[in-house]
Amino acid sequence: MMALQSAAGGSGPVFVRHSGIPAPFLRSNVDTDIIAPINPNSISGLSDGERAFEPLRYFADGSENPDFVLNREPYRSASILLAGENFGTGSSRASGVRLPMAFGIRVVIAPSFGPIFYTNSIRLGLLAITLGEAVVTSLAEWAVANPGVEMMVDLERNVIEAPGLAPVAFGIDPRVRTKFLRGLNDLDEMLLHSDGASGLRNENRSRWPWIDLGSPGAGR
């Protein structure tokens, strides 16, 4: 669904709705060093998708940790991650978003996200949905009770649906929603305002000339 060509006006991929298997992973404060560690372990030749959540997925000898949710069926093919509080806390690395996407994750639903992870997600096309902790827990309980059954995230109608589950409405920043629905990217939007930007920049620099490193008063 993500890979629809951009017929909707933007230059990026379009996201309208997505159906996939949800995986419950409610641990709080899952940080970017867990999602996308900088220091590779001893296993070589892992693909980006195989490296996602590497410290939890593999033991030191390189064998898989069978207890980790994404190593278990049917969650090996999960594309919706039901996550805990403050998911993605930590560093600004884009791999924190890219690796889960390479694994196949298209939507993360959590009570809250690390602030930079959230903005990276929006930029890179991973839909991050914030819902109350009790609601995320109930979705996770549904996922456990219905292994392998797909859940649908509909961004057009702002609702999550699954068989036997009362529809769950979610709120999302209207700008983010439009961006996903139409495949817009930030640069298109920024360039629309380039005259205003240079105007304000010049105005601020005439009020506060020392800001401008090219001005004689700015030191050096």
Place this chain on the structure above:
Amino acid sequence: MKRRDFIKTSVGAGLVVSAPFPASHDPLASPRRQEPRTLYDKIWDSHIVANLGGETDLLVVDRNIMFDGGPATVRAMLEDGLTLASPQDSWAVCDHTVSTSPNRYTDRSLNRGDAAEQFVEYAEELRAMGIQVFGIDDPRNGIQHVVGPETGLTLPGLVVVGGDSHTCTHGALGCISWGGEGGRNVLLTGTVIRERARRMRVNIEGRLGPSVRAKDVILYIIGELGAAAGNGYAVEYAGPVVRAMSVDSRLTLCNLAVEMSSATGMVAPDDTTFEYLADREFSPEGPYWDQAVEHWRTLPSDPGAAFDRDETIDVSGIEPQVTWGVSPEHVVGVSGRVPDPADAPPARREAYRAALEYTGLVPGEPIAGTPIDEVFIGSCTESRIDDLRAAAGVVDGRRVSANVSAWVIPGSLPIKRQAEAEGLDRIFTEAGFEWREPGCSKCVAMNGEHVAPGKRCVSNSNRNFIGRQGRDAITHLASTPMAAAAAIAGRIVDVRRMIAGEPA
């Protein structure tokens, strides 16, 4: 939300998009322009190019901080025929991938990857565009969040962005700063798209005990409020304890804002700030200095300015802090005990259990006495002259424990020179510490320097995440003097007892 009808707009290389972007509006019309305003809102409001709907604005950027990949990014953009909007607002320093070995200048292969050499190769071209470039051969080189403040590239009232998440550090001088901004769009437009954060104030009150520092204060706050407490907020640290702090200490406070999930930490500028900035290389000069200070004095939050969340934390009587787990909120005072997951709040129980499994500590045991293998003193958190002096004060006349490998990494070459002029380097080396060159090193372990697998490190840095300092490395975050004391004792100890000569 106001919304413009879909209009046909031509952008980029002949690409035509139907753009449903919301209308801009006059920021002067925003109710937020009414007094009283917060420090954050004053700076934010003066940088709004356009409102993009809801709380999201397009802001003009004053400083764009690039690091190791920066020069190559700029070069690639130039090769693509792109024009940069305001290159003189960008500066670049090489810190993540460089070796901190004293031999790095002669044996260039010690630096990981190509960044250090790209800083040499592309320097002339970038400087011709007005971009300040600090490679390892530049006497101003160091860790970006140390270099910005100490050169005066960071000033009150600015909007400062960068790729690195600890860009929040710069807010200590009274600017808005945050990390995670992709370099290309900023370079192309001189702007960023950003949602205005809610405002949170943390009033820090009381009196700090001896050997209790900014690092202990911020770890204590994160322990009290939780690692997610700042989510969605810009945090202003305020109150008498902050007012009495040096700029070096305020930088430490703001450095860990992102560890409480706030991308932006700030301290209102005051005389301490102005004294710090006077005569820095890029600080305003001559008549501009007085104008600047006059402007900066208007920035602090107005009396009665509304904060969406207002916390008051009394730090009287807090101890030096040490982390026991894998989140900065997993923290106790040095005379405290490792918590039992069974006693933890239910939502935290599983995380506590997993943390202890990783750090190998036993619930109920005192944290002090835990044997350690390595000590790391450095990082954008605490590698400034104040920090090094405090560590040297503990180390002077003592010896690093025989089974501990201990490093000291000054945050920049100017700090290294200052420390050497004061004889601090000899105090460290005579005690058995390695005295190294500036860089991020084992804090993020991207340059090949890391804590050995399975080893336990007391680190004065900012993250104790699983694998952060190296595969299977265990990190205990603490203040710089606490790290120094641990190096000497070979275990986690109360630095106050060591200074007092008591059995620790």
